[in-house]
Amino acid sequence: MSPLRFDEARSVVFARVREMLGDPQLETVSLDEAHGRVLGRDVRSDRDYPPFNRSARDGFAVIAADVAQVPAELELIGETRAGEPSLFALEPGQTVEIMTGAPGPRNADAVVMVEHSTRNGPRVTLHRSIASGRNLIMAGSETRRGQLVMSAGRRIGYAQTALLGTVGCAEVTVCRRPEIAILSTGDEVLPVDSQPEPYQIRNSNAHSLAAQISRRGGLPRILPVARDRLDETRELIEDGLRSDLLILSGGVSMGKHDLVEEVLSDLGAEIFFTKVRIQPGKPLVFGRVGGTPVFGLPGNPLSTMVTFEVVASVAVDLLGGATDSPLRFRGARLAAPFRHKPVLTRFIGAVLEGDYGDATVRPERGQGSGDVAAFARANCLMVASDAQASWDAGDWIEVMRL
Amino acid sequence: MSPLRFDEARSVVFARVREMLGDPQLETVSLDEAHGRVLGRDVRSDRDYPPFNRSARDGFAVIAADVAQVPAELELIGETRAGEPSLFALEPGQTVEIMTGAPGPRNADAVVMVEHSTRNGPRVTLHRSIASGRNLIMAGSETRRGQLVMSAGRRIGYAQTALLGTVGCAEVTVCRRPEIAILSTGDEVLPVDSQPEPYQIRNSNAHSLAAQISRRGGLPRILPVARDRLDETRELIEDGLRSDLLILSGGVSMGKHDLVEEVLSDLGAEIFFTKVRIQPGKPLVFGRVGGTPVFGLPGNPLSTMVTFEVVASVAVDLLGGATDSPLRFRGARLAAPFRHKPVLTRFIGAVLEGDYGDATVRPERGQGSGDVAAFARANCLMVASDAQASWDAGDWIEVMRL
Numbered sequence: 001m002s003p004l005r006f007d008e009a010r011s012v013v014f015a016r017v018r019e020m021l022g023d024p025q026l027e028t029v030s031l032d033e034a035h036g037r038v039l040g041r042d043v044r045s046d047r048d049y050p051p052f053n054r055s056a057r058d059g060f061a062v063i064a065a066d067v068a069q070v071p072a073e074l075e076l077i078g079e080t081r082a083g084e085p086s087l088f089a090l091e092p093g094q095t096v097e098i099m100t101g102a103p104g105p106r107n108a109d110a111v112v113m114v115e116h117s118t119r120n121g122p123r124v125t126l127h128r129s130i131a132s133g134r135n136l137i138m139a140g141s142e143t144r145r146g147q148l149v150m151s152a153g154r155r156i157g158y159a160q161t162a163l164l165g166t167v168g169c170a171e172v173t174v175c176r177r178p179e180i181a182i183l184s185t186g187d188e189v190l191p192v193d194s195q196p197e198p199y200q201i202r203n204s205n206a207h208s209l210a211a212q213i214s215r216r217g218g219l220p221r222i223l224p225v226a227r228d229r230l231d232e233t234r235e236l237i238e239d240g241l242r243s244d245l246l247i248l249s250g251g252v253s254m255g256k257h258d259l260v261e262e263v264l265s266d267l268g269a270e271i272f273f274t275k276v277r278i279q280p281g282k283p284l285v286f287g288r289v290g291g292t293p294v295f296g297l298p299g300n301p302l303s304t305m306v307t308f309e310v311v312a313s314v315a316v317d318l319l320g321g322a323t324d325s326p327l328r329f330r331g332a333r334l335a336a337p338f339r340h341k342p343v344l345t346r347f348i349g350a351v352l353e354g355d356y357g358d359a360t361v362r363p364e365r366g367q368g369s370g371d372v373a374a375f376a377r378a379n380c381l382m383v384a385s386d387a388q389a390s391w392d393a394g395d396w397i398e399v400m401r402l
Numbered sequence: 403m404s405p406l407r408f409d410e411a412r413s414v415v416f417a418r419v420r421e422m423l424g425d426p427q428l429e430t431v432s433l434d435e436a437h438g439r440v441l442g443r444d445v446r447s448d449r450d451y452p453p454f455n456r457s458a459r460d461g462f463a464v465i466a467a468d469v470a471q472v473p474a475e476l477e478l479i480g481e482t483r484a485g486e487p488s489l490f491a492l493e494p495g496q497t498v499e500i501m502t503g504a505p506g507p508r509n510a511d512a513v514v515m516v517e518h519s520t521r522n523g524p525r526v527t528l529h530r531s532i533a534s535g536r537n538l539i540m541a542g543s544e545t546r547r548g549q550l551v552m553s554a555g556r557r558i559g560y561a562q563t564a565l566l567g568t569v570g571c572a573e574v575t576v577c578r579r580p581e582i583a584i585l586s587t588g589d590e591v592l593p594v595d596s597q598p599e600p601y602q603i604r605n606s607n608a609h610s611l612a613a614q615i616s617r618r619g620g621l622p623r624i625l626p627v628a629r630d631r632l633d634e635t636r637e638l639i640e641d642g643l644r645s646d647l648l649i650l651s652g653g654v655s656m657g658k659h660d661l662v663e664e665v666l667s668d669l670g671a672e673i674f675f676t677k678v679r680i681q682p683g684k685p686l687v688f689g690r691v692g693g694t695p696v697f698g699l700p701g702n703p704l705s706t707m708v709t710f711e712v713v714a715s716v717a718v719d720l721l722g723g724a725t726d727s728p729l730r731f732r733g734a735r736l737a738a739p740f741r742h743k744p745v746l747t748r749f750i751g752a753v754l755e756g757d758y759g760d761a762t763v764r765p766e767r768g769q770g771s772g773d774v775a776a777f778a779r780a781n782c783l784m785v786a787s788d789a790q791a792s793w794d795a796g797d798w799i800e801v802m803r804l
Binding site: 031032035036045047049051052081082083084085086100101102103142143147149150157158159160161162163164165166167168169170186187188189191192193194195196197198199200201202203204205206207208209210211212214215220227228299301305328329330331332349352359366371372373374375376378396399401402 | 433434437438447449451453454483484485486487488502503504505544545549551552559560561562563564565566567568569570571572588589590591593594595596597598599600601602603604605606607608609610611612613614616617622629630701703707730731732733734751754761768773774775776777778780798801803804
């Protein structure tokens, strides 16, 4: 099997995890807790929106035909503030003073802004004519009662929070957070609170994965580091398989002492792919043991982070009830020329600078896929396509958020 | 004072809030809890990275000069796995078998990959010559002990989590979350769990603001809705001023019944601006009462969300200890022509579709700045500059994340 492109690998993960999904497990939380979660059930509008003919301006509600010729003097029959019901119905030649957010009187079809009026006791002179419908948003024109306004499987951002609040969802049915087990492997790996010998490193991978998982709404469960012994590795892998997804870091580079593949094979794993044509992260295993998907990510810190973000994150999104898992690329201009051998798609920690209209991106050069300090100076991933060998300064190149 | 452009308004907020900042208040949390927070103290590297000459490959550690001519037969003097100290020093003509992540023997300056070797008992034939330094990352080449690796004021994403874990920060000193009071105003506004009359609406603004504030690391405090009475409005504003920042929604449109400005004036507020040339959101008040910054955002749901995101968010970032507050624009191609009157910068809820290499954006057309359902279908804000009147299909236009 020849190694997959990253988008092909994403498609495989998408299809396989979808096959494994059971019915989503739901729970109910408050509107404020729902932010960042995935909606569990379709939400329909509880009433028409706006629920009344709502004024978009402070001014005078009119029958537009009455102000076809201006100046037009109208009889002022009352006033309506926001939060009050409208008590009026306009006859030709009449107007009601009205505040932003207030309901228009019956028969009104437009609002002339207060700036274009002169008040003379019980009469008002309006100096601007106006088209029917202007500054008065008709009941039901935005949303009809019973209309689907948000589908199950959509992630709840702040705009969706506003929508759910508007239609009265003080509580929201959301999908349960998927539990994601994280297992780092290797005799050289120690917990982050330990003082390693010169030939040892700390288990930073478990914590960056936990952050990446949390950010997508998953519940990370960090297992103890699996040392390079068969029985211990097997026991921890079996423990991890009790979660909704197991993510291993390290132990999949086909090295002589890598035990992960041996254990997975013993457990009857079905492997869907073992390599993806990206850098960092070429050895990248995806499979299943029974009903639980498993990833084996490379152990170098940058490789672990990038392969999760580019490929494994799809599984976390789907297990969390989301119906899609987009990467959200954007373009930026290269600050300097860039060249690579176009055999892999490269994801390179990079610094995006400037903002409105003039964003430029430059790779944050480090010493390799273990140089966490260089990677942590980056604020995006620059994506060098395997279909292009060189870019000039000022050329557009893809970036994705870090 | 003529209304400001949005970037000028952001600069005013940045400068004024900076003047009001005291020393940041710090607290210590676990590494996993630190994700999304702002670093409170500079972090320096606890040792050299890599801490030893680390092999980037499974293979044979060599003196590069020994394999200048290939094939080269070398004496195999031992083996080092990851997690073991190196017990060896190479003499010319010798090699050590070495695993990815393991420390190289003394005098080695490169690693030949195992794929380019043939093993014959105690001797190994290597078939590729290699440059000095290749596949062996020298101690200290990434980071030196004592070197600044992350500055106070930087937000902790997953890459920074990896870095902090690597240098042994099992606990992290972060800036205290700023408390942000949220006060919606207006007789027409009811709590989200209530059943409004046709002329009333629910207080969705408080909850979308809470989501926007939480996402930036602030602690939202939602106050009861201020009805249109002077004493009640004043009492709630005074309560809100006890937080680090007060954000009002509604009551700033200069209407006849808007009490907010009257109260702020009574309290001796210093106002820095009252309008910004953006749509939605023209009336946008920023000032201070004593040492507390205050925003008056327009009350329409879309206006509230957009003005927070584009202008007020700067204050939340700074009060949270962050040293910057970038907007992160990106470009995408317009799916269809777009035209506007270039007097304001327009922020339009839009749908970004496609991903790698072919993102297109199209505005999500709604009925106006109250159409939350249309806005919630958007996944980005398209930014129509006040310096350009029309765009063709396929033209690049700025977008920012929603």
